[in-house]
Amino acid sequence: MKPAAMTVAGVMSGTSADGVDVAIIRIEPSRGARPKLALVAHEGFPYPPVLRKAVLEAMNAARTSTAELAQLNWRLGLEYAHAVRKTVEKHKASVDLIGCHGQTLYHRATTAMYAGQRFACTWQAGEAAVIAQQLGVPVASNFRPADMVAGGQGAPLVPLLDYVMFANAKRGRVLQNIGGIANLTAIPAGAGAADAVAFDTGPGNMIIDALAVKLFDRNFDRNGAIAARGMVLADVVEAELRDPYFALKPPRTAGREQFGREFADRFLKACRRLSKRPEDALATATALTAESISRSYARFIRAKMQGGPIDYIVSGGGARNATLMAMLSSRLESLGCELATSEGFGMPAEAKEAAAFALLAWMTWHRLPGNVPAATGAKRAVVLGQVTYA
Known part of the structure; x- marks a missing residue:
């Protein structure tokens, strides 16, 4: 046809x-x-x-x-x-x-x-x-x-759109979606669709949302306002990043099977052993998302991007979380990436x-x-x- x-x-x-x-x-x-x-x-x-x-x-x-x-x-x-x-x-x-x-x-x-x-x-x-x-x-x-x-693996399926809309002859681009699960598509400068690398980086909003419901009776942490009041429990983040999922090489996918209610319950218990402040648990969940994204880029993508300017373009609900975006910015800019949202490229984040x-x-x-x-x-x-x- x-x-x-x-x-x-x-x-x-x-x-x-x-x-x-x-x-x-x-x-x-x-x-x-x-x-x-x-x-x-x-x-x-x-x-x-x-x-x-x-x-x-x-x-x-x-x-x-x-x-x-x-x-x-x-x-x-x-x-x-x-x-x-x-x-x-x-x-x-x-x-x-x-x-x-x-x-x-x-x-x-x-x-x-x-x-x-x-x-x-x-x-x-x-x-x-x-x-x-x-x-x-x-x-x-x-x-x-x-x-x-x-x-x-049946996922991710967004890379075709990422390539069609965002591939660029002169600039490498990483398209990072942060929904319940976070996933990225990396397209080196001048690459074809077959050269794109895409995989789920780990939890996006899923654990943040679960704790917002459990601790604050809210469906999500609007703009990351609650997390901004908390302190990141770095030991919890490091312990969770030892989960075998984060060591898997792409392609890989994740869902509630890995980061659903059971994971969120264990995560909250680990936070409570170090702090009773619910804001700290939410800040730590936000940091886990940011750190798992930045480490995924550093470990599996950075060497493939051939140097030069890298546009790191965020979409999904996580792009509206100012605290999460600030955490990402501090981590990714040190890796040579320029953080942006998809709005600047003609596609609203949601x-x-x-x-x-x-x-x-x-x-x-x-x-x-x-x-x-x-x-x-x-x-x-x-x-x-x-x-x-x-």
């Missing part, structure tokens, strides 16, 4: 489980290797509290029911349809296609035995048929499995991941590979996802 210009709505709900981001993108084929992208509109919608509670309880749950999971799958489809409809109506837009990542409930990138067979697996909830029928627009969804069957799934949907629609094997570890490039027609 010859690629055609389309207006695509990308829908993303990440591991923070705080809500839904919608980005409407105009995508046009070009003579070069990269299509042209233009942001039309974007909006964010917090989950209703009762839905967020259901999502968090289902993630990596030790015990639940098929009825609960089936109902959550359909309820999320309704939520995604509502978010797209509201965005389209507000901006008087029209979309040809929707790309929906879904809500990850379980992701195991490594193989394990189950019922006599060894395999990796993933599950993103959010019924695509509900979205397609509610809006009368076809939906591309379920992007991760094809990469995993091809030997990849919109980038949603935009990525708009692009992936466009690729799927035209039967074009959407994964970057160098990032996911797949043996080959493959067409991602499946299309549900309206």
Whole structure:
């Protein structure tokens, strides 16, 4: 199928489980290797509290029911349809296609035995048929499995957008997303998509948010204001960075399986052994995110960037956390990086991941590979996802 210009709505709900981001993108084929992208509109919608509670309880749950999971799958489809409809109506837009990542409930990138067979697996909830029928627009969804069957980890999938939007002939660029999990894409100056390196650096907002709920009854630490009042417990940070995950070489992925509620509970206990001040625990969680990002860059990326100026471009909810950004700045600038947010490059911080799934949907629609094997570890490039027609 010859690629055609389309207006695509990308829908993303990440591991923070705080809500839904919608980005409407105009995508046009070009003579070069990269299509042209233009942001039309974007909006964010917090989950209703009762839905967020259901999502968090289902993630990596030790015990639940098929009825609960089936109902959550359909309820999320309704939520995604509502978010797209509201965005389209507000901006008087029209979309040809929707790309929906879904809500990850379980992701195991490594193989394990189950019922006599060894395999990796993933599950993103959010019924695509509900979205397609509610809006009368076809939906591309379920992007991760094809990469995993091809030997990849099913993540990260944002590197294609990072390359299309941000690759530069003269400047190396690192695209750092900080959602529930933090992930980066590194693109040396003049590099092609196959030269990009991408992986999850570790926890992003996940532990910060968990402690904000537990200690302050808030869904997140707005602007990092609470952490700014605390003292970083350096011994806790160093101890946690000895977790085997941080020594893994890319490609690697992480989720609530590694840094979910169990990790947060252990982390808080470690903090309380040194300080009873809740602000100190939140400051230490923020420092863990900053330190794991900067050490990931120093250990796995810095030598690949070929010297010269490096733009370190942050997106995701973490870009709004002033305390976290200050910690990152102090660490990364000493490594030769110039810290910025994606707004300065034409993409609002909250919109980038949603935009990525708009692009992936466009690729799927035209039967074009959407994964970057160098990032996911797949043996080959493959067409991602499946299309549900309206």
